[in-house]
Amino acid sequence: MKLLTFILLIVLANSLPLRASEPPNIIFILADDLGYGDLGCFGQKNFQTPHLDQLASEGMRLTNHYAGCTVCAPSRGCLHTGLHTGHSYQRFNGKIELRPDPQDITVARLLKSAGYHTALIGKSGLSGNTANGKLPNKKGFDHFFGYTSHAAAHRYYPEWLWRNGEKITYPTNHGKEGGEYSGDLFLAEALDYIEQHREGPFYLHLSLQQPHADLSVPQEWKQPFLGKFEEVPFKGDHYRSEQHPKATFAGMVTYLDHSVGQVIAKLKELDIDNNTLVIFSSDNGPMSEGGWHKNYFDSDGPLKGGKRDFYEGGIRVPTIAWWPGAIEAASESNHISAFWDFLPTACELADVATPPGLDGISYLPTLLGQPQPEHKYLYWEFYEQGGKQAVRWGNWKGIRLNVSADPNGPLEVYDLENDLAETTNVADANPDIANQLAKFMEEAHVDSGLISFKKKK
CATH class of the missing domain: 3.40.720.10 (Alkaline Phosphatase, subunit A)
Known part of the structure; x- marks a missing residue:
């Protein structure tokens, strides 16, 4: 039995990635x-x-x-x-x-x-x-x-x-x-x-x-x-x-x-x-x-x-x-x-x-199949085509277009769990969700010294 256990341990060790030493x-x-x-x-x-x-x-x-x-x-x-x-x-x-x-x-x-x-x-x-x-x-x-x-x-x-x-x-x-x-x-x-x-x-x-x-x-x-x-x-x-x-x-x-x-x-x-x-x-x-x-x-x-x-x-x-x-x-x-x-x-x-x-x-x-810490949300911004922002918060997705013209403009909101193709904007039906997504956008954005959403004068 001891020999069998020893063999199993060797097999198991050889099957694992050598993270500590290599x-x-x-x-x-x-x-x-x-x-x-x-x-x-x-x-x-x-x-x-x-x-x-x-x-x-x-x-x-x-x-x-x-x-x-x-x-x-x-x-x-x-x-x-x-x-x-x-x-x-x-x-x-x-x-x-x-x-x-x-x-x-x-x-x-x-x-x-x-x-x-x-x-x-x-x-x-x-x-x-x-x-x-x-x-x-x-x-x-x-x-x-x-x-x-x-x-x-x-x-x-x-x-x-x-x-x-x-x-x-x-x-x-x-x-x-x-x-x-x-x-x-x-x-x-x-x-x-x-x-x-x-x-x-x-x-x-x-x-x-x-x-x-x-x-x-x-x-x-x-x-x-x-x-x-x-x-x-x-x-x-x-x-x-x-x-x-x-x-x-x-x-x-x-x-x-x-x-x-x-x-x-x-x-x-x-x-x-x-x-x-x-x-x-x-x-x-x-x-x-x-x-x-x-x-x-x-x-x-x-x-x-x-x-x-x-x-x-x-x-x-x-x-x-x-x-x-x-x-x-x-x-x-x-x-x-x-x-x-x-x-x-x-x-x-x-x-x-x-x-x-x-x-x-x-x-x-x-x-590695282990318990995974999760993001509070993901955030993106883009400066072409009038400026855009996006947030993913769990299964909720928020998108703001024309940010340069209206930095506090309305969001499109999508429920990705039920609408992966983003066919239906549900912002009006979920005002609290829209407000929270907007807060995340404000929180995540730090002004850049090189580029701005602000409308050019």
Whole structure:
């Protein structure tokens, strides 16, 4: 009996993550403008995403997870800093970058202090647009390869990219067309990085461009979908022209799926999968631009809205967490969480203190099937299209539009438990709920020195 007990203890010990003596590697893979309904495991029927579906079947779907905002730069700023857009510095797209330390301390800086090697590959979320190719290194990333300008990241055939402050040129590329696809470059860099740092611990933020416009993917990824859909050719504007937008979009998402599959395969090949947490998500809801519209493939799934909206389709994003031996396979959580929760989650994994004053709450307990502290509410603000605010409080959702014209204007109120698609504004029937949501908006918003809701004079 003693021998049997001893054997069982050994088996159990080997099946658990080695959190105390061996902090896990952390990989956060971020898609760009991928909608809640764009993956097979979240309901997509027009094309298949087998690698991400497999990730979900081996891990956990987070069905109530939210992006930091409804466009790129502010959303990613929340991911890096653990602050929502009522408190963060980077609240808008454009020429802005996170400030030097000790301001805007990033998750990379904190993990680096805990002994992690840190890398950012792809589209930097540390700036909306900057010519400073060393910015990611200065903000805590030991290694950086990619774009520091989100406008430049609209192009899949870059004339140049940054690698640790050095400009790497691609003479055969011309922005909208070329010989070297950025996705191939980023995937190769990521696989090489994992290979080099297999001993760990490492933190890799792999920030991919697909399926953001330009609509662009190598021909072999588009080819299987040609002739399958009724197409409306796009003549081009700021974005490249494309004769087959639907086939190209399907090819872009399947390319994205392939890239994730390659990362997982590398972890398994190196036998480090059991000590690596992989999180996959998207920076905001689905776009309708560059020849694409979210309605073509029902990219918002059961939700309403898309990019630049604060309806659920604009901010609720398809999210998967995978950690063999730690996260229960084929599990699902409806825990209400957001991008600003990633920093405290990573800190808890690395056994490093989370800085005070942040908005995030670690969701590591959810991943491990343990009791989970909950948010009082989630908050967002957005400065385009007249200004917008949103709050989620339990199953209640409040949205205020035209904030710049009327900062104290009426709220739309939705009961997400009974109306996930936000079809019926129930503010008039629930005045106390509307008032409480408005109070949360006032409480959560701190004026920014860079941008304001105030109407321009």
